[in-house]
Amino acid sequence: MSQSNLNYIKKDLPTSLQKIGFLLIGIGVIGGAGAFLLNAEQAAFNYLLGFMFLMSIGVGALFLISLEYVAGADWSTPLRRVIEFTASITPFLIILAIPILLNMHTLFHWSHTEVVESDKILKEKAPYLNQTFFFIRVAIVFALWTLFYFLLTRNSRKQDISKDQNLTRVNIRLSAVFIPLFAITASIASIDWMMSLEPHWFSTIFGVYFFSGSVLSALAVITYATVKLREGGYLHPRMVKDHYYSLGSLLFVFVNFWGYIAFSQYMLIWYANLPEETFWFLARWQGSWIYISLALIFVHFIVPYSILLSQPAKMDAKKLKFASLWILFAHLLDLYWLILPTFKGESTLLNFVLGLSFPVAAVGGIILLFYFNSKKTNMVPVGDPKLERGLNFRL
Amino acid sequence: MEQNKKVFGIAALYDSPNAIIKAAKTVTDKGYKNFDVHSPYPVHGMDKAMKLPPSKLGFVTLAFGLSGAAIALLFMYWTMTIDYPMIIGGKPFFSLPAFIPVTFELTVLLATLSTVIGMVTFFFYFPNNSHPIHDTNYMKSVSIDKFGLCIEADDEKFNEEEINKLFTDLGAIKIEKIFFPDKLNVKILEPKFIGLLLIVAAFVSVSTYLHLNKVLYLVPFNWMMDQGRLDVQSSSELFGDKFGMRNPVKGTVARGFMPYEYQGVNEPTSPLSNPYLPTKENLSLGEKKYNSFCSPCHGNLGDGDSRLRGQFPLPPSLHSSKSRDWLDGNLYHVIVNGQNVMPSYSSQLSREERWAIVNYIRVLQRAKNASEADIQEIKKEPVTNVSE
Known part of the structure; x- marks a missing residue:
């Protein structure tokens, strides 16, 4: 173990990264403020889009950390810090949610009590879809995610110094508790933030749909960051293409998984042809939405599938970087397709462009999180007992 | 006896995965080509140590997977739109979403089957499923807890002494010579x-x-031929007279049917009063029924000008003072019972329809003998139905 520690020399990320991060956030904040001034309703939807983008990546990464512990995987140990940095989005979610909670009545049709009173279906759903319970759920879900993020990463960081193997065992137990909790909370979050935008609609697979996109986008961020950092020499020099291959395989698997779930959701609703379910897809089949619906099949499934299909492609740094950026764009498109059709108002090109400032700010935020986290901690979990085996991982 | 046999190769057993990786690397570096490694589980890094090129099997899988998708789609296209088009669930004949599960299944099926069959055919030399190293102690060890390496005799550099020395230097725990079986054992x-x-x-x-x-x-399901009910004309043991077909009980009135008190009586003692108001709906029903059943003899406007061209005696005009002074009940009575040559219309017209006809006749009568007040009123109304 001591040998592998010697090989790793901690290197700080360049300060230019900090500048880029702040610049992107600045653009995002100014553009976002403009969007809210110009059309507060549309801006609220676009903000939700940026928020869901961050939430899905953060909680997906948190899931991947706990998956590594529970599965006893060692190939991902050398890059676990990258996953932890990505998951560090989670504590900020509760603050970022505040603008949405302030704009609740604009976004969520069911939050108007007088509307619910006159609507038979919403009245039936009111025991779940009411403001008080919504706030309680938001508080519990974010508190749980934040708690597990701090526990898991605290133990991991402590291990860097103490080299205490027992901490790994503690984290395995924590992860085993977290995974079922994650299944429930991720479903709740997806239903609360996105499915309830159309409160009359329901899809029992929606939680899984969110999960597939969430883990896929988290993996895309992790893959891009890992390849980029490894090339810059910030990660362990003994990390090789075999580690890339595992990341590429996981990306490929989740591209397939997303396609499978998305198709399952569509096919069942299409086949049953029940009006209370089909209207959701019909809204996405009208006007220019049809192009986005069709583009999603290619952008989110066929293109990344084709890029990542062959074995050499899964190890190729260039292709992996391209594929992960592509997948992140596809994930944004997917969220846009999920959220924005609910916005029924008039939209202009300026509004659309200003709406993009929220995802831009989100990207800036992720860059800054990487920068500040890397200052505090090692980029490789040097005290982890699985690190040596992880570095020796070969296909 | 062993001397007569042809040598397949020389195999060595090692204790640990690290030792076998080292052995594989050394053997590769020495320039041996025809050798193989056997281990109880996949050893990570072995492909690289043996310098194996990427497997070509993936292309077989891809080709068969794609043809599986094509076959499934073409087959369903042919059956569902050309050979036997059938509407299912109101969907189009060629409805892609419904075909995707089958396409997916067939893709996976052909891809996996072709992988296995391709592997057996190209790598195991089908139908020879028995490799010379089967049924050896070497094979038994490497399928439990040892790692083995076997250099085959057809390698260019094959030399027993050199190989034995190499294996021992690499720390082999056991070296075994493997022979071909006496005869090809398929x-x-x-x-x-x-x-x-x-x-x-x-x-x-x-x-x-x-x-x-x-x-x-x-x-088997008998296409509804066996049913519990009685068929027409069949007998029943349940009734004393054994008739399966029964009359309704006396005094029963059918649902929605109102019996007429003066059925078959010449003059009603007290004619019924009209229970239907001359609403627009009622009048248009009356007009429709009058034109169907009454107008052939009575004429479209009730003048008694038959369209039957003398084949039937002309009926009296409905505009005579007699019929105008009649009560609604009298007109109704005539429709139900008939009069002189006119037959009863009770079987053709329902109760409501008869009263509607009575109302319509009243309209015709008023129109034919309009008072000055009526004419003044009509003139005030906006002209709408000029064409009619």
């Missing part, structure tokens, strides 16, 4: 094996047949 073609297959086939067929046709036998 176990798939052995009578015992074929006999077993035949027995299994026979057993499966017979048990399936018995299971489906005896144990789980259900009487």
